[in-house]
Amino acid sequence: MKCGKNGVLFSFGGDMACSILLGAGFSRNWGGWLGAEAFEYLLGCPEVKSSPTIKELLWGFSEVGGFECALAELHSRARLDHGRYNADLQSLEGAVQNMFKAMNHCMSRLTNFDLGLGNGSVRKFLGRFDAIFTLNQDLLLEYQYLQRWDGVELPGMRLSSSAGPHPCGTPWTEQWIPAKESEFRVTVHRQPCFKLHGSSNWVEGVGGSLLIAGGENARKLGLPPVLDWYHRQFAHYVSRANHSLMIIGYGFRDIYINEVIAQAVAENGLRLFVISPEGSSAASRASLSAGLGQEGGSAIDEAFRRGLVGASRRRLNEIFTEREPMELKKVLRFLEAD
Template sequence: MQPDPQATERRRFVLLTGAGFTRNWGGWIASEFFETLLSYDLNAFTKSVLWKERNFESVLSKLRGPLRTEMDSVFSAVFGRMNSALAGRRFEFSEEDRRSIVLFLTRFDAIFTLNQDLLLEYHCERLGSKTIEMRRISQRLRSPGVHQVGCAPDYPIPAATVEHVPSDDPSDYSIGEDVIPYIKLHGSSNWKESDGGNLLIMGNNKAQEIGLHPLLATYWSAFEDCLSKPETRLMVIGYGFRDPHVNTAIAKAAESGSLKMFIIDPSGVDILGPRRDPQTLKVNNPDPVLAPLKGALIGASRRSLGEIFGGDDVELEKVMQFFK
């Protein structure tokens, strides 16, 4: 999976999103996901582990057999509820082009996400049906290597209402010209494996599980390759820096001097600092892996996307400086 070769001759702009990105449209972050799971009729053992860990991904790593199957089914139901709600939300926060989220997204050379919801899939379809210009923009977003059964792989970002599978042909993973790759590093809630299982990575062993799936392994290599390119600027929106494999990849690029980073998060730069353990409630020392990231930072915003693109001219100007 090779990015546009011409993009390496100039400054590259890369976006990485986490759950906090979708939170701007009402999506659940990890703590809310945990609380939502409590509303389901779970096995007593599963619920006890859930309360003990207070982290649904840690729970997944401890469940086996029927208990894991039960939890996977519950996750599918939770994603279904959230995706339905996201589909009904207004995507843009303003009618002005200079405040357009869609136009903002098209300024990036590549978009990587750790999310498995269908926010962009729903709204790219909807926006693409409004005007010729929006159709042109939405068709630039593509998820290479995954397609609806019976359809060619080379078509715009997968439709949200149908299931998709990875292509058996690695050549389908390549990215064409004038395309903005939308790379779902941990799979998606509407992707299926050939055996019918869900193609999404959750739990505490993500790095190992990614290596078991050719498509996701290719995606991961593309992520590391993008970060390593000279003159790369990475904007991180709504990622809590809790995945070791992601942190290590970003830190490696930061140490090499090739990467500059801007963070949009309610915690601002403090997201890289000490953490409160959800079990003990004690404040832990910062992850030493994150230390190189401080030298790569070129700014941060603590405002929501609704504030930034909904009328806050001061903050919008600060965010758009990222592209200068």
């Protein structure tokens, strides 16, 4: 049990054995853009409009992989031919940074993140999990959750030397860089927050490139060590015996994440609860629309049939307010089950 800065008690770990996975649909509840909306924003950026190479890559990864895979591809090309591709890499990084700057500015000014009181508090809800895994690179959690209490950490990351002193505790929204690989660890009695695809305020080193990478193409080209460790941590957590995974706003288009979930359900009995407009159909619809292939699609579909023990199709502002008390009880039942 840990006391947050607002006096609310949070609990995590122990016998609960439950983690949470957040996708773009989670941030969407507070105005964040989904992957398709990010793609459409980037198409209108001057840096993109002036570069046929960037436009081609963004369109090529628009259905699966998104701008993260486009960035990974440009990183790979720039390493092989710096003179030809580095300008495009810098342009796309600049466009992505500007996109998140606009998004993060709005998220920093939110006054309704909690949505409800008591059991309807989103912060209290997030504090119930052993670990938070998020595919989002925005700073919603940093502004609205991490800096509100002192029981959470970003494992494997440290503040950049360019980040100045902060009078109000850990400056989560400042620039962060990876720690040494020998320092990759989870602190006992802390709730780890693993940003699986990196973050809009992370760089590979002081003055280095934006640390954002995700999707199958990025994995094939080689993830940064800290993100590779994060992915292995995800597999480690969900493969534990008697473990449960709450999934909010994830579109089931990351092949690696899907494979880890499917394997954990098949081999270790992982239990799933999904909050998504598609509910129990989320995986099958994603497989069809993203063209994941028969093998990749059938694996996550089978994981749903074997491991799904509940779902909600409601928005979070419906679940965590008095508008839908029965829906909140259904969600909490998953956390309180033996």
